[in-house]
Amino acid sequence: LTNLESLNLDSCKIGDEGLANLTGLSLLKSLELSDTEVGSSGLRHLSGLTHLETLNLSFTLVTDSGLKKLSGLTALKSLNLDARQITDAGLSALTSLTGLVHLDLFGARISDTGTNSLRCFKNLQSLEICGGGLTDAGVKNIKDLPSLTLLNLSQNCNLTNKSMELISGLNALVSLNVSNSNITNDGLPYLKPLKNLRSLSLESCKVTAAEIKKLQSTALPNLVSFRPE
Known part of the structure; x- marks a missing residue:
């Protein structure tokens, strides 16, 4: 199987020792390990997979300390770290992965401080941070990611209309989700420059469908999906 390029072990009963069997798969480009028993020590077996472009570690046992072992996988374009135990420290260990295009930190506990690391990922097109730890201060670092087409900041209940103002410069955005936040109708006009926006979700905010x-x-002709509707 040394020519294998894609391997999906989603929900399989595999742990750290099992990953030792992957060390010879040097041509592997895509690896799904979501919902497995893989932890930090097992990630050392991935360090030689230098062609890896897609890695899913969501719902695993991987912690911040283990992510340092991924720092040499500079071909990575897509990384899923949707796991509650991942924090700012884990994100800062990944700043060498400057080629990342998709970064999923949905359930990770990222704070405003942690968003400083995002400055290293100038090629990001998709970003999800929904752990509830962000305020408007954290969005200041996100506004400098000009290639973003998808941004999901839902569940960050402390975000206000100031975040909408900061996001207004992300002209490439196609999908925006800031549900479960303090956004109100007064924040909507900030979105007028986002002419490419097709999907907007502001559920559980003080926003009305009419607005x-x-x-x-008046301003977003390409918007085809929105909530509340």
Whole structure:
């Protein structure tokens, strides 16, 4: 199997010792390890997979300390770290992965301080940080990621209309989710420059469907999906 390029072990009963069997798969480009018993010590077996472009470690036992072992996988374009035990320290260990295009930190506990590491990922097109630890201060570092087309900051209940103002410069955005936050109708006008926006989710915010429809008809002609609707 030395020519294998894609391996999906999602939900399989595999742990750290099992990953030793992957060391010879040097041509591997995609590896799914989500919902397995893989932890930090097992990641050392991945350090030689230098062609790896996609890695999913969501719902694993991997912690911040283990992520340092991924720092040499500079071909990575997509990384899923949707795991509650991942924090700012783990993200800072990954700043060498400057080629990342998709970064999923959905359930990770990333704070405003942690977003400083995002400055290293100038090629990001997709970013999800939904652990509830962000305020407007953290969004200041996200506003400098010009290639973003998908941004999910839902569940960060302390975000205000200031975040909408900061996001307004991300002209490439196609999908934006800031649900479960303190956004109000007064924040909607900040989205007028986002002419490429097709999907907008502001559920459980102080935002009305009527105001979103008004924004759609006057400024966002490509908006086809929005909540509340």
